[in-house]
Amino acid sequence: MPLVRPFRTSFGSQHVRDVLLVHVITDASDGWGECPAHAEPFYNEEFVDASEMVLQRWLIPPLFDQVHLTGDRVLDASRLVKGYNAARASIEMAVLDAELRAAGVRLASYLGGVREHVKVGVSIGITDSIAQLVDVVRGYVADGYCRAKLKIEPGWDIAAVRAVREAFPDLALQVDANASYGPNDVAHLAQLDSFEMLLIEQPFAVDDLASHAALASAINTPVCLDESILSVRSAQLALDALACSVINIKIGRVGGLLEAKRIHDYCSQRNVQVWCGGMLESGVGRAANVALATLSGFTLPGDISASDRYFARDVVEPFVLVDSSLAVPQGAGLGVTVDERVLHELGATRVSVRSS
Ligand code: SMG
Ligand code: MG
Numbered sequence: 001m002p003l004v005r006p007f008r009t010s011f012g013s014q015h016v017r018d019v020l021l022v023h024v025i026t027d028a029s030d031g032w033g034e035c036p037a038h039a040e041p042f043y044n045e046e047f048v049d050a051s052e053m054v055l056q057r058w059l060i061p062p063l064f065d066q067v068h069l070t071g072d073r074v075l076d077a078s079r080l081v082k083g084y085n086a087a088r089a090s091i092e093m094a095v096l097d098a099e100l101r102a103a104g105v106r107l108a109s110y111l112g113g114v115r116e117h118v119k120v121g122v123s124i125g126i127t128d129s130i131a132q133l134v135d136v137v138r139g140y141v142a143d144g145y146c147r148a149k150l151k152i153e154p155g156w157d158i159a160a161v162r163a164v165r166e167a168f169p170d171l172a173l174q175v176d177a178n179a180s181y182g183p184n185d186v187a188h189l190a191q192l193d194s195f196e197m198l199l200i201e202q203p204f205a206v207d208d209l210a211s212h213a214a215l216a217s218a219i220n221t222p223v224c225l226d227e228s229i230l231s232v233r234s235a236q237l238a239l240d241a242l243a244c245s246v247i248n249i250k251i252g253r254v255g256g257l258l259e260a261k262r263i264h265d266y267c268s269q270r271n272v273q274v275w276c277g278g279m280l281e282s283g284v285g286r287a288a289n290v291a292l293a294t295l296s297g298f299t300l301p302g303d304i305s306a307s308d309r310y311f312a313r314d315v316v317e318p319f320v321l322v323d324s325s326l327a328v329p330q331g332a333g334l335g336v337t338v339d340e341r342v343l344h345e346l347g348a349t350r351v352s353v354r355s356s
Pocket of ligand 2: 178
Protein backbone atom coordinates (compact mmCIF):
# COMPACT_ATOMS: atom_id res chain seq x y z
CA MET A 1 0.00 0.00 0.00
CA PRO A 2 1.58 3.31 -1.04
CA LEU A 3 1.92 5.78 1.84
CA VAL A 4 0.55 9.27 1.18
CA ARG A 5 3.88 10.70 2.40
CA PRO A 6 7.19 8.95 3.04
CA PHE A 7 7.87 8.13 6.70
CA ARG A 8 11.49 8.58 7.74
CA THR A 9 12.90 7.25 11.01
CA SER A 10 16.41 6.59 12.31
CA PHE A 11 16.33 3.28 10.40
CA GLY A 12 15.33 4.56 6.98
CA SER A 13 12.54 5.96 4.86
CA GLN A 14 9.38 4.05 3.98
CA HIS A 15 7.28 4.82 0.91
CA VAL A 16 5.04 1.76 0.89
CA ARG A 17 3.64 -0.66 3.45
CA ASP A 18 4.14 -4.30 2.57
CA VAL A 19 0.93 -5.51 4.21
CA LEU A 20 0.35 -9.12 5.27
CA LEU A 21 -3.24 -9.96 6.18
CA VAL A 22 -4.46 -13.28 7.55
CA HIS A 23 -7.97 -14.44 6.65
CA VAL A 24 -9.30 -17.31 8.76
CA ILE A 25 -12.29 -19.28 7.51
CA THR A 26 -14.10 -21.47 10.03
CA ASP A 27 -17.32 -23.51 9.88
CA ALA A 28 -19.20 -20.71 11.60
CA SER A 29 -17.62 -17.53 10.31
CA ASP A 30 -14.50 -15.85 9.03
CA GLY A 31 -12.08 -13.30 10.43
CA TRP A 32 -9.14 -11.08 9.54
CA GLY A 33 -5.86 -10.25 11.19
CA GLU A 34 -2.85 -8.13 10.25
CA CYS A 35 0.81 -8.90 10.69
CA PRO A 36 2.42 -5.49 11.27
CA ALA A 37 6.02 -6.58 10.60
CA HIS A 38 7.83 -4.37 8.11
CA ALA A 39 9.59 -5.37 4.90
CA GLU A 40 13.04 -5.06 6.52
CA PRO A 41 14.20 -6.26 9.96
CA PHE A 42 15.08 -2.71 11.04
CA TYR A 43 12.45 -1.87 13.69
CA ASN A 44 13.06 -5.26 15.31
CA GLU A 45 14.30 -8.61 14.03
CA GLU A 46 11.04 -9.70 12.42
CA PHE A 47 10.36 -8.97 8.72
CA VAL A 48 7.26 -9.72 6.78
CA ASP A 49 8.55 -12.40 4.39
CA ALA A 50 9.80 -14.35 7.41
CA SER A 51 6.50 -13.83 9.23
CA GLU A 52 4.66 -15.24 6.23
CA MET A 53 6.84 -18.34 6.15
CA VAL A 54 6.56 -18.91 9.90
CA LEU A 55 2.77 -18.60 9.69
CA GLN A 56 2.54 -21.13 6.86
CA ARG A 57 4.96 -23.66 8.28
CA TRP A 58 4.63 -23.48 12.04
CA LEU A 59 1.94 -21.15 13.36
CA ILE A 60 -1.10 -22.14 11.30
CA PRO A 61 -0.80 -25.96 10.88
CA PRO A 62 -1.09 -26.86 14.62
CA LEU A 63 -4.33 -24.87 14.83
CA PHE A 64 -6.08 -27.46 12.64
CA ASP A 65 -5.58 -30.00 15.47
CA GLN A 66 -7.69 -27.98 17.88
CA VAL A 67 -11.15 -29.49 18.30
CA HIS A 68 -12.66 -26.13 19.18
CA LEU A 69 -10.33 -23.34 18.15
CA THR A 70 -10.75 -20.06 20.01
CA GLY A 71 -8.57 -16.98 20.05
CA ASP A 72 -7.34 -17.65 23.57
CA ARG A 73 -5.80 -20.97 22.47
CA VAL A 74 -3.64 -19.56 19.68
CA LEU A 75 -0.76 -18.42 21.86
CA ASP A 76 -0.46 -21.78 23.60
CA ALA A 77 -0.73 -23.69 20.30
CA SER A 78 2.27 -21.70 19.02
CA ARG A 79 4.43 -21.93 22.16
CA LEU A 80 7.19 -23.94 20.44
CA VAL A 81 7.89 -21.05 18.05
CA LYS A 82 10.28 -18.46 19.48
CA GLY A 83 9.89 -14.83 18.46
CA TYR A 84 7.81 -13.80 15.43
CA ASN A 85 5.40 -11.94 17.68
CA ALA A 86 3.88 -9.98 14.80
CA ALA A 87 3.03 -13.22 12.95
CA ARG A 88 1.65 -14.74 16.15
CA ALA A 89 -0.47 -11.63 16.74
CA SER A 90 -1.95 -11.76 13.24
CA ILE A 91 -3.30 -15.29 13.49
CA GLU A 92 -4.64 -14.71 17.00
CA MET A 93 -6.39 -11.55 15.74
CA ALA A 94 -7.98 -13.38 12.81
CA VAL A 95 -9.19 -16.29 14.96
CA LEU A 96 -10.59 -13.87 17.54
CA ASP A 97 -12.33 -11.87 14.83
CA ALA A 98 -13.97 -15.03 13.44
CA GLU A 99 -14.94 -16.26 16.90
CA LEU A 100 -16.43 -12.91 17.96
CA ARG A 101 -18.22 -12.38 14.66
CA ALA A 102 -19.88 -15.78 15.08
CA ALA A 103 -20.86 -14.83 18.64
CA GLY A 104 -21.98 -11.30 17.71
CA VAL A 105 -19.57 -9.69 20.21
CA ARG A 106 -17.45 -6.60 19.56
CA LEU A 107 -13.74 -7.00 20.17
CA ALA A 108 -13.70 -3.92 22.41
CA SER A 109 -16.41 -5.47 24.60
CA TYR A 110 -14.64 -8.84 24.71
CA LEU A 111 -11.45 -7.12 25.90
CA GLY A 112 -13.32 -5.09 28.54
CA GLY A 113 -13.16 -1.68 26.88
CA VAL A 114 -14.77 1.31 28.57
CA ARG A 115 -15.06 3.95 25.82
CA GLU A 116 -16.64 4.50 22.40
CA HIS A 117 -13.97 6.91 21.09
CA VAL A 118 -10.22 6.72 21.52
CA LYS A 119 -7.95 9.77 21.60
CA VAL A 120 -5.21 9.62 19.00
CA GLY A 121 -2.12 11.51 17.95
CA VAL A 122 0.08 11.52 14.88
CA SER A 123 3.63 10.24 14.47
CA ILE A 124 5.80 12.49 12.32
CA GLY A 125 8.92 11.34 10.51
CA ILE A 126 12.24 13.09 10.08
CA THR A 127 12.13 15.79 7.37
CA ASP A 128 14.74 17.52 5.20
CA SER A 129 14.71 20.73 7.23
CA ILE A 130 13.36 22.07 10.49
CA ALA A 131 11.19 24.57 8.58
CA GLN A 132 9.64 21.66 6.72
CA LEU A 133 9.02 19.80 10.00
CA VAL A 134 7.19 22.81 11.44
CA ASP A 135 5.06 22.95 8.27
CA VAL A 136 4.20 19.26 8.51
CA VAL A 137 3.23 19.65 12.17
CA ARG A 138 1.10 22.68 11.24
CA GLY A 139 -0.74 20.58 8.66
CA TYR A 140 -1.57 17.86 11.18
CA VAL A 141 -2.66 20.41 13.78
CA ALA A 142 -4.97 21.86 11.13
CA ASP A 143 -6.31 18.35 10.48
CA GLY A 144 -7.26 18.22 14.17
CA TYR A 145 -4.55 16.17 15.87
CA CYS A 146 -4.10 17.19 19.51
CA ARG A 147 -0.81 15.36 20.00
CA ALA A 148 2.29 14.99 17.85
CA LYS A 149 5.14 12.53 18.19
CA LEU A 150 8.39 13.56 16.51
CA LYS A 151 10.91 10.99 15.38
CA ILE A 152 14.40 11.91 16.55
CA GLU A 153 17.91 10.57 15.94
CA PRO A 154 21.44 11.85 16.67
CA GLY A 155 21.73 15.13 14.77
CA TRP A 156 17.94 15.62 14.58
CA ASP A 157 16.74 16.27 18.09
CA ILE A 158 17.12 19.33 20.33
CA ALA A 159 16.84 22.00 17.63
CA ALA A 160 13.98 20.23 15.87
CA VAL A 161 11.96 19.81 19.07
CA ARG A 162 12.71 23.39 20.14
CA ALA A 163 11.40 24.76 16.84
CA VAL A 164 8.17 22.75 17.07
CA ARG A 165 7.67 23.69 20.72
CA GLU A 166 8.17 27.39 19.94
CA ALA A 167 5.71 27.26 17.04
CA PHE A 168 3.10 25.28 19.02
CA PRO A 169 3.42 26.16 22.71
CA ASP A 170 0.27 24.23 23.73
CA LEU A 171 0.55 21.13 21.56
CA ALA A 172 0.93 17.81 23.40
CA LEU A 173 4.35 16.64 22.22
CA GLN A 174 6.51 13.54 22.56
CA VAL A 175 9.56 12.08 20.80
CA ASP A 176 10.66 8.62 19.70
CA ALA A 177 14.28 7.69 18.96
CA ASN A 178 13.85 4.02 18.00
CA ALA A 179 16.92 3.02 20.01
CA SER A 180 19.27 5.27 18.03
CA TYR A 181 21.26 6.68 20.99
CA GLY A 182 24.01 5.16 23.11
CA PRO A 183 24.86 5.22 26.83
CA ASN A 184 27.06 8.31 26.36
CA ASP A 185 24.10 10.37 25.17
CA VAL A 186 22.28 10.61 28.51
CA ALA A 187 23.39 14.19 29.22
CA HIS A 188 22.65 15.26 25.66
CA LEU A 189 19.10 13.85 25.76
CA ALA A 190 18.51 15.44 29.17
CA GLN A 191 18.32 18.77 27.29
CA LEU A 192 14.92 17.62 25.99
CA ASP A 193 13.57 18.00 29.50
CA SER A 194 12.87 21.70 29.02
CA PHE A 195 10.23 21.22 26.29
CA GLU A 196 7.39 19.98 28.52
CA MET A 197 6.77 16.79 26.61
CA LEU A 198 4.50 13.88 27.48
CA LEU A 199 7.34 11.38 27.18
CA ILE A 200 10.58 10.32 25.51
CA GLU A 201 10.23 6.93 23.80
CA GLN A 202 12.95 4.26 23.50
CA PRO A 203 16.10 6.37 23.20
CA PHE A 204 18.48 3.44 23.84
CA ALA A 205 18.97 -0.15 22.72
CA VAL A 206 16.34 -2.79 23.40
CA ASP A 207 18.44 -4.51 26.06
CA ASP A 208 19.92 -1.37 27.64
CA LEU A 209 17.61 -0.85 30.61
CA ALA A 210 20.48 0.79 32.53
CA SER A 211 20.78 3.78 30.18
CA HIS A 212 17.01 4.25 30.21
CA ALA A 213 17.10 4.23 34.02
CA ALA A 214 19.97 6.74 34.03
CA LEU A 215 18.04 9.12 31.79
CA ALA A 216 14.82 8.63 33.76
CA SER A 217 16.54 9.61 36.98
CA ALA A 218 18.12 12.68 35.34
CA ILE A 219 14.94 14.26 33.92
CA ASN A 220 11.31 14.97 34.83
CA THR A 221 9.89 13.98 31.42
CA PRO A 222 8.66 10.37 31.62
CA VAL A 223 10.74 7.77 29.79
CA CYS A 224 8.62 5.32 27.76
CA LEU A 225 9.68 1.95 26.37
CA ASP A 226 8.54 0.47 23.05
CA GLU A 227 10.95 -2.08 21.51
CA SER A 228 12.16 -3.31 24.94
CA ILE A 229 8.73 -4.55 26.06
CA LEU A 230 7.78 -7.96 24.66
CA SER A 231 5.63 -9.42 27.44
CA VAL A 232 4.29 -8.90 30.95
CA ARG A 233 7.60 -10.25 32.18
CA SER A 234 9.70 -7.70 30.34
CA ALA A 235 7.33 -4.94 31.51
CA GLN A 236 7.89 -6.05 35.09
CA LEU A 237 11.68 -6.13 34.65
CA ALA A 238 11.75 -2.67 33.06
CA LEU A 239 9.52 -1.12 35.71
CA ASP A 240 11.47 -2.77 38.54
CA ALA A 241 14.68 -1.41 37.00
CA LEU A 242 13.10 2.10 36.91
CA ALA A 243 13.93 2.14 33.18
CA CYS A 244 10.55 3.65 32.30
CA SER A 245 7.40 5.04 33.85
CA VAL A 246 5.18 4.72 30.74
CA ILE A 247 4.76 1.81 28.31
CA ASN A 248 3.85 1.82 24.61
CA ILE A 249 1.81 -1.33 23.95
CA LYS A 250 1.81 -2.72 20.40
CA ILE A 251 -0.20 -5.82 19.62
CA GLY A 252 2.34 -7.09 17.09
CA ARG A 253 5.38 -6.52 19.26
CA VAL A 254 4.01 -8.45 22.23
CA GLY A 255 2.53 -11.40 20.30
CA GLY A 256 -1.15 -10.55 20.27
CA LEU A 257 -4.17 -8.79 21.67
CA LEU A 258 -4.39 -11.00 24.73
CA GLU A 259 -0.78 -10.45 25.85
CA ALA A 260 -1.33 -6.73 25.13
CA LYS A 261 -4.32 -6.81 27.49
CA ARG A 262 -2.30 -8.64 30.16
CA ILE A 263 0.41 -5.95 29.98
CA HIS A 264 -2.29 -3.30 30.27
CA ASP A 265 -3.81 -5.03 33.30
CA TYR A 266 -0.42 -5.43 34.95
CA CYS A 267 0.45 -1.76 34.37
CA SER A 268 -2.94 -0.67 35.73
CA GLN A 269 -2.23 -2.56 38.96
CA ARG A 270 1.06 -0.70 39.24
CA ASN A 271 -0.50 2.65 38.31
CA VAL A 272 1.63 2.87 35.16
CA GLN A 273 0.18 4.75 32.18
CA VAL A 274 0.07 2.94 28.85
CA TRP A 275 -0.81 3.97 25.30
CA CYS A 276 -1.31 2.13 22.04
CA GLY A 277 1.54 2.25 19.57
CA GLY A 278 1.24 1.89 15.81
CA MET A 279 3.10 0.20 12.95
CA LEU A 280 1.52 2.05 10.01
CA GLU A 281 -1.16 -0.64 9.90
CA SER A 282 -3.90 -0.93 7.33
CA GLY A 283 -7.47 -0.58 8.59
CA VAL A 284 -7.48 -4.21 9.79
CA GLY A 285 -4.70 -3.71 12.33
CA ARG A 286 -6.00 -0.21 13.08
CA ALA A 287 -9.37 -1.68 14.11
CA ALA A 288 -7.59 -3.94 16.60
CA ASN A 289 -5.55 -1.00 17.93
CA VAL A 290 -8.72 1.05 18.41
CA ALA A 291 -10.41 -1.82 20.29
CA LEU A 292 -7.36 -2.27 22.53
CA ALA A 293 -7.17 1.46 23.28
CA THR A 294 -10.71 1.37 24.73
CA LEU A 295 -9.30 -0.31 27.88
CA SER A 296 -9.31 2.02 30.88
CA GLY A 297 -5.54 2.19 31.36
CA PHE A 298 -4.89 3.62 27.87
CA THR A 299 -4.81 7.18 29.17
CA LEU A 300 -2.44 8.75 26.63
CA PRO A 301 -3.33 9.33 22.92
CA GLY A 302 -2.37 6.42 20.67
CA ASP A 303 -0.33 6.31 17.46
CA ILE A 304 -3.59 5.38 15.75
CA SER A 305 -4.13 8.12 13.21
CA ALA A 306 -7.00 8.32 10.74
CA SER A 307 -6.73 6.19 7.58
CA ASP A 308 -6.03 9.22 5.35
CA ARG A 309 -2.85 10.04 7.29
CA TYR A 310 -1.38 6.84 5.81
CA PHE A 311 -3.24 5.75 2.68
CA ALA A 312 -5.26 7.30 -0.13
CA ARG A 313 -7.46 4.22 0.06
CA ASP A 314 -7.68 1.83 3.00
CA VAL A 315 -8.61 -1.85 2.72
CA VAL A 316 -11.62 -1.35 5.03
CA GLU A 317 -14.03 1.56 5.53
CA PRO A 318 -11.74 4.45 6.52
CA PHE A 319 -11.21 5.55 10.11
CA VAL A 320 -11.98 9.27 10.30
CA LEU A 321 -10.63 11.83 12.79
CA VAL A 322 -13.23 13.64 14.90
CA ASP A 323 -12.09 15.72 17.88
CA SER A 324 -8.65 14.07 17.69
CA SER A 325 -10.40 10.73 18.24
CA LEU A 326 -11.44 7.66 16.28
CA ALA A 327 -14.81 6.01 16.86
CA VAL A 328 -14.84 2.35 17.87
CA PRO A 329 -16.53 0.31 15.11
CA GLN A 330 -19.99 -0.96 16.06
CA GLY A 331 -19.88 -4.38 14.38
CA ALA A 332 -18.93 -7.71 15.93
CA GLY A 333 -15.25 -8.76 16.08
CA LEU A 334 -12.97 -6.09 14.62
CA GLY A 335 -16.11 -4.43 13.24
CA VAL A 336 -14.63 -3.68 9.83
CA THR A 337 -15.19 -5.26 6.42
CA VAL A 338 -12.25 -5.94 4.16
CA ASP A 339 -12.94 -4.73 0.62
CA GLU A 340 -11.57 -7.55 -1.52
CA ARG A 341 -11.81 -5.33 -4.59
CA VAL A 342 -9.28 -2.97 -3.03
CA LEU A 343 -7.02 -5.92 -2.23
CA HIS A 344 -7.26 -6.97 -5.87
CA GLU A 345 -6.48 -3.46 -7.12
CA LEU A 346 -3.47 -3.31 -4.80
CA GLY A 347 -2.19 -6.47 -6.47
CA ALA A 348 -2.56 -8.66 -3.40
CA THR A 349 -1.65 -12.31 -3.78
CA ARG A 350 -3.29 -15.06 -1.73
CA VAL A 351 -1.72 -18.21 -0.32
CA SER A 352 -4.02 -20.83 1.22
CA VAL A 353 -3.16 -23.16 4.10
CA ARG A 354 -5.77 -25.89 4.59
CA SER A 355 -6.30 -28.68 7.08
CA SER A 356 -4.95 -31.88 5.59
O1 SMG B 1 1.29 3.77 12.96
O2 SMG B 1 1.20 5.93 13.11
C1 SMG B 1 1.83 4.87 13.08
C2 SMG B 1 3.33 4.93 13.22
C3 SMG B 1 3.74 5.09 14.63
O3 SMG B 1 5.93 5.93 14.83
C4 SMG B 1 5.23 4.96 14.80
N1 SMG B 1 5.71 3.70 14.93
O4 SMG B 1 8.61 3.02 16.88
O5 SMG B 1 6.67 3.65 17.47
C5 SMG B 1 7.47 3.35 16.58
C6 SMG B 1 7.10 3.41 15.12
C7 SMG B 1 7.41 2.09 14.46
C8 SMG B 1 7.18 2.12 13.00
S1 SMG B 1 8.32 3.14 12.22
C9 SMG B 1 8.18 2.94 10.56
MG1 MG C 1 8.41 3.61 18.97
